Amino acid sequence: MPTESQTRTGAVEPAAPVPAPRGARILGTVLLAGGLFLLWTAYRAADGDYSISGPWLAPLVVTTGWVVLAAWYLVTQFRTPPRPEPAVATESAATTEPAATTESAALTEPDATTEPDAAAEPNATTEPDDEPVAAVRWLPPALLSAALLGYVLLLDPAGFVLASAVFFVACARILGSRQWIRDVAVAVPLAFAIYYGFTQGLDITLPAGVLPL
Amino acid sequence: MNIFGDLLGGFGTVLEPQYLLYAAIGVTLGTFVGVLPGIGPALTIALLLPVTFSLDDPIGTFIMFAGIYYGAMYGGSTTSILLNTPGESASVATAIEGYQMARRGRARAALATAAIGSFVAGTISTLLLTLFAKPVAALAVEFRAADYFALALLAMVAVTALVGRSLVRGLISLVLGLFLGLVGLDELTGQARFSFGTLELLDGIDVVVIIVGLFAIGETLYVASRLGQLPDRVTPLEPVKGGFGWLSRQDWARSWRPWLRGTAVGFPFGALPSGGADIPTFLSYTYERHRAKNKAEFGKGAIEGVAGPEAANNAAFSGVLVPLLTLGIPTSATAAVMLAAFQIFNVQPGPQLFDKSPELVWALIASLYVGNVLLLLLNLPLIRLWVKVLQIPRPILFAGILVFATLGVYAATNSVIQVLIAYGIGVLGFFMRHFEFPIAPVILGAILGPMMELQFRRTLVLSNGDLSVFVTRPLTAVLLGLVVVALLVPFLPRIVARLRGRPATAQRLAFGEDD
Secondary structure, three states: OHHHHHHHHHHHOOOOOOOOOHHHHHHHHHHHHHHHHHHHHHHHHHOOOOOOOOOOHHHHHHHHHHHHHHHHHHHHHHOOOOOOOHHHHHHHHHHOOHHHHHHHHHHHOHHHOOHHHHHHHHHHHOOOOOOOOOOOOOHHHHHHHHHHHHHHHHHHHHOHHHHHHHHHHHHHHHOOOOOHHHHHHHHHHHHHHHHHHHHHHOOOOOOOOOOOO | OOHHHHHHHHHHHHOOHHHHHHHHHHHHHHHHHHHOOOOOHHHHHHHHHHHHHOOOOHHHHHHHHHHHHHHHHHHHHHHHHHHOOOOOHHHHHHHHHHHHHHHOOOHHHHHHHHHHHHHHHHHHHHHHHHHHHHHHHHHHOOOOHHHHHHHHHHHHHHHHHHOOOOHHHHHHHHHHHHHHHHOEEOOOOOOEEOOOOOOOOOOOOOHHHHHHHHHHHHHHHHHHHOOOOOOOOOOOOOOOOOOEOOEOHHHHHHHHHHHHHHHHHHHHHHHOOOOOOHHHHHHHHHHHHHHOOOHHHOOOOOOHHHHHHHHHHHHHHHHHHHHHHHHOOOOOHHHHHHHHHHHHOOOOOOOOHHHHOHHHHHHHHHHHHHHHHHHHHHHOOOHHHHHHHHOOOHHHHHHHHHHHHHHHHHHHHOOHHHHHHHHHHHHHHHHHHHOOOOOHHHHHHHHHHHHHHHHHHHHHHHOOOOOOHHHHOHHHHHHHHHHHHHHHOOHHHHHHHHHHOOOOHHHHHHOOOOO
16 A cells, blocks of 8 residues: 555656655554544443533544544545645745745755755645655654653652753763763752752752752 | 723832832743743743742732743744744744844844834733723623633634644644543543543643643654754854944834834734734734835845734734633633643633732733833843853753753642653654644643533533524624634635635745644
């Protein structure tokens, strides 16, 4: 199925083939499955209580809407994108799209070229969403999520100051910082400042943890 | 019914030294956080909410919030102009011309026309708010549950349909928000909905958790996936060239009409349920470009293209306060956060607010005037400080945002599970941004959904389960008709443009993305 639609897409626009919106299809499928699960949850919990002023009308309406919309979204991802009009596309992008400013800036300043803008252009004319062509890196957000998880789990046992300082340095590292000393020099005073600011100044309790604070 | 007596009373409160201090703190904090790239007013307020938990003075807190909001807006325009990273879609229009002006050595002029234009627009629109708020509240007393239901539906659908590029994606965002709003105990019957047998979910998901998750966590994860693709060079300020307030005589001559026109567009659009400042800023930009004598200058740094949208942005905020204060209906993501802040202090905005807590309302309105003046005094002289803030290295900045986001949720809920929920919503927000789903409908859905359901059921209880009340009551029927219109509007420009044989370029711009 995906290959077939891919070739069809290629036939429509041979010069610049639209990438298969694989991610969007996965998303659509996940949304649909999630919606069905929630609809089923609501249906089971309602247990036959469909009175319009009862507590289960809204959940059933919302989850039904979810399922319908997710299906609609999924279908648009499998449909061949409408034939783009190249002349029109460039003109509209050049005159009005905010991307165009970055683009014109890029002419004089090559470093400023931002990939998402270039990728956003096909989206301007074709309705279904393609994954942005730009190099999307999945590792940093995944690592960041893991760091967040570690942070919140450490918060109570290790205390706010220690957990925050460690997390801060790790997070800066994941986001591309290579200056350990600077990061630590920011992280430690910041963590202490927040801790004392909130516990002393604003009377909000934060876990003290292992440090004798 | 003496509005100006009430307003004077408000000024009497606000001008007390302690409240002036609150206003000054709010304005400074708001600008500081708003200047940080990628942070809009909604997140600014959400992140700063914990700061106010220990204050037991609602008046002082709301004065601070007004300051924070204005500050965040000013800060956002600074970031848009100097760094070309608008923190919210309402600043996108400013960034188009503002950044170009800055690149051509006119950063000060751009910042000045934004700041002074915001001041002019803020003052005029606050005056309009002063005049309109009480009469609208008096009208709103007539509103019944059915009308509130229709109005909430209209506010939600209008934002979803008018803001954002794709109706399906907007509606999915909305449904997501509605679902998040459903989690927890049903208010009327006490039945647990979507709590999956856990105690933690019985209390529902706090709006603060949703906002911090979507904006702070989601945004940072999104940035992490696109490291090195963001502009991080701050355009340097040119030396002061003279002229009053950094603007030459010619700049003033070119700015003042766009300021007034921006105000004229911004306030009504803000007051109507149409998604706050996104549409008026783009309308103002488009209009100024069409009117400009020298069209070629647009895209290369035309001052009108900064003056108009910035004025519209500011005026829209006062406009948004009209339905928020008089009806309790938020029409933008930021207004939804403001409503959450109100609810923390057990203040329920609505027609009764003007009778129940007049001193609070009028102090809030008076503080808008004061906040505007404070900002003008703060923003331009302190611009070097704000540029320094802009130069904070990205890894440090986003690490800090994550720490503060975690702190914000933890301080608000005192629960690790809620922090985890915020993270989960953040991951969701990351995928939403990746696939270009708008964020604002989620927040409006989460806050308006429960309100809508309550009014719907209340209506049916009053009518003994008779659904026809929704069409027989004229006001309700009109509002529900507008919902249908709002759903059709996004398709109108396309149809009209097709008929004229042109692509819908002008309207496309009006579809801002997330908030």
